[in-house]
Amino acid sequence: MKNLTTRLLALFSFLTLEVLVVGSVFLASLALFFYLTRVVFGVHSLTFDNWAIGQANALRAAWPPLTGVALFVTFFASLPFLVSAAVLVPAAMRWWGHKREALEVFMAVAGASLFNQLLKTHFHRARPATALLPQPGLSFPSGHAMIGMALYGCLAWLLWRHGRHPAWAALLLSWAVLIGLTRIYLQVHYATDVLAGFAAGLLWLILLRTALRLYWREKQQLLP
Template identity: 65%
Template sequence: MRMRNVVARLLARLAVFTTEAAVLGLVFGAALLLFFYLTRVVFVEKSAALDSWAFQQMDALRAAWPGLTPLARGITLFASLPFLVAAGLLIPGGLARAGYRREAWEVLLAVAGSALFNQLLKVHYQRGRPLSALLPQPGLSFPSGHAMIGMALYGCLAWLLWRHARRPGWALVLLGWALLIGLTRIYLHVHYATDVLAGFAAGLMWLALLRLVLEFNFHAQGK
């Protein structure tokens, strides 16, 4: 009887892991396809149609609502390097003190890993920033670090809220916030739209891969 219960628990864990792995695999695959499609558009076809259209829409919005510019400058700070360093240390520290050590490591790895991955991608693709930036910044452009690392941070927090706290509403708010930060980069002409979309895709790729590795390790240890 005891052996039957153990087998039943193992099968239940396997079913949960298999389902989650399938979903994560689909997310990773879709994000990977989007990322490489964007690299083809930008670096092979050298098409600027999407980027030009996006800048035109944001310029029209700024002309109609000039008061949005200070707001955009404020929102974009929530994925700036100083903020991400602080969040990447303080949030895991708070989670660890509260007894959520596994979740603390997950947030830390989401931020640190995506930051490193972003720099590797930027060095590889070597795309310069737009010359029309309202908020000039140094560094390379593809993919957007604000979009990528912001998606990793807020996407990870959204997952934790949905999975552990059953707060889907707040999870959607965090995902929407990550998307809004990405839009501010286009609004301020700091990044092209393709940079931002590639950043979102790469951030999702990293999150899906991280979740898959952590879940496999979790189930392999029989926890």
Template identity: 55%
Template sequence: MNRFTTRIVALIGLLTAEVVLSILLLLAAFGLFFYLARVVFVENSVALDQWAWGIVDGWRHAAPGLMGPVRFVTTFAALPFLLPAGLVVPALLFWRGHRREAWEIVVAMAGGILLNQLLKTIFNRPRPSDALLNTYGLSFPSGHAMMAVIFYGALAWLAARHFRRPGWAVPLLLWAGLIGLTRVYLHVHYATDVLAGFAGGLAWLVVVRAGLRFFWKEEKVLLEEGEVMRK
């Protein structure tokens, strides 16, 4: 009975404001993703995509010099950058003794890459035919947008929650949003691809955080039970 009560108390302890917010974010992300999937694959609407391209095309014609900076920014969510970053950042966290935070980055990044490829295969949307950059693979959801939210979103959360640097969170999230915008600017993705990537990345990040939080909570409970039994 004592063991059962301990577990119930531990589970109730998970129902904090953080968890409630995570649930709301997860529901919002899922809702946005499936709404966009319906717009694209059921309603076959291109209104949002055409509207977004009209805006970014106007920027490109008004300021041709933006192309270089845009191509530079977009590389910060490409695999040649994210794969090394996804190894170096966790290694530094492990070295500094932040084991849980390091695992969060590793699981989020590895799972995010696999999930994105799975979703692309399921939806099987070809890329735009007028891309301004050589790209390969399928289009929905955007891998750059999804991985930008996962990587920079994870860094933003760690900075704000664990390292007491909330001022870093907003620039990191804005950077992720800017990377997504570059994909539309370069016509390598539709706007709906990018928004779906943001939604999918956010949903996955929340799931990873919740899963690791539960795992570490359970591990703590088991350790405490072991201490009690030894006494």
């Protein structure tokens, strides 16, 4: 009974403003993801996607050099970059003595990559036929948006949580969003793919962070 009471008190200690905000983001992301699956695979509506493609075409016609900028930005969530980041960033963190943070970043990228492939295989949506550059694989949800949000969102969280650097955290999140928008601009993904990628990336980050925090807290309590 005493052990159960201790565990309940430990659980209620998580009910802070931070947890309430994170919980709200989790529920909002979950609702958005399922809403998008309903729109794309239930109703089969392309209204929003066609509107986004039209906006991208208009923007490209008004400013042609933007295509080069989009190609540059989108590289920072490409497979070669993500593989390098998943190895080098955690290695640097371990070198600086941040072992837990290194593990969190690695699992954020690796887990999001695996989760993304599972979702793509399940939904099996083809990419837009109007893509500006050839891209293999399936479309829903966007890997660049999802894994990019996992990587940069994780780094943003660590900066804010440990260093209290909200400006840098906001910049990293904005960078992740910008990468996702380049996928719409280049028409290698529908807008609904990118929004679903953002939502799934946030879902994975929150689940991972919660699981690691509970694990480390339990492990600390078991230490003599």
